Amino acid sequence: MTLSEFRSALKDTLQDFYSNSELDQLAKSLLMSRMKLDSMAYLLASEAELSDEVLEQLRSDVHRLSMHEPLQYVLGNTSFYGLEIQCNPAALIPRPETEELVDWVLSEVQLPSCALIDLGTGTGCIPLAIKAKRPSWQVSAIDVSQDALALARINALRLALEVHFEAADLLTDFSDLAIKDKFNVVISNPPYIPNADAMSMLPNVLNHEPHLALFVPDSDPLLFYRRIVAFSEQYLEKEGYVFVEIHEDLSDETIQLFHQAGFANIELRKDLQGKPRMIKAQRVSLSCESGGSKS
Secondary structure: OEHHHHHHHHHHHHOOOOOHHHHHHHHHHHHHHHHOOOHHHHHHOOOOEOOHHHHHHHHHHHHHHHOOOOHHHHHOEEEEOOEEEEOOOOOOOOOHHHHHHHHHHHHHOOOOOOEEEEEOOOOOHHHHHHHHHOOOOEEEEEEOOHHHHHHHHHHHHHHOOOOEEEEOOOOOOOOOOOOOOOEEEEEEOOOOEEHHHHHHOOHHHHOOOOHHHOEEOOOOOOHHHHHHHHHHHHHEEEEEEEEEEOOHHHHHHHHHHHHHOOEEEEEEEEOOOOOEEEEEEEEOOHHHOOOOEEO
């Protein structure tokens, strides 16, 4: 079977699950990865014959995709801010919106020396991307999941990036946390999807990505943001910043939470889709509190 013949067969098999444009990109990503081709070689390889070994692997991949398993889990990796990040169901798949959050931190915080911590790190993509661009920074991360931390440490080892990872539960107090330093920046993409929203989610997310990293009680959708505030009150330096991803429908409530906690210079930012998805807030002393929210 040639590459083009397999591509056609893949589209026929998965046409009920994906749009035409998604199928084109999916086929390209899958074939480039399994055949170890770059973009130019892929364009020139339409009539290349697939080996039996590659064909067997591709057929297994297509079966997994037909079960709504995300491509990133099928391939075992994804690209994030120029890094190849290993993925598995222990952690959420890194997303473009989170790249935007990382970019905001890197453009906003210009300190030559900076201590940063990521709360709920998953694959480790956020601290690793930041450490790659700011090697002089001291970068740490925590997660409640030992499986996620194992994956994050594998990514750090593969990328030869020094990040301190530690097991910690944001929903408890922080007395057992080995980290005792203060931080200049706290960053997080915490769980923020109310359980009631699960019924409207795509099966590739709902059935495969970890619910621990996705959902919060309907009665308390800002649960993790209140814990981020509590963490910041204990560990964030005065004049330090918090950067968080948020639920697009809860931007006003999240801004109000930070405002009531005494944060200032609160800024709401939209993602590339035009949705309000990120907040920056500064911890300031009462004597110099200023500013409000802006978008």
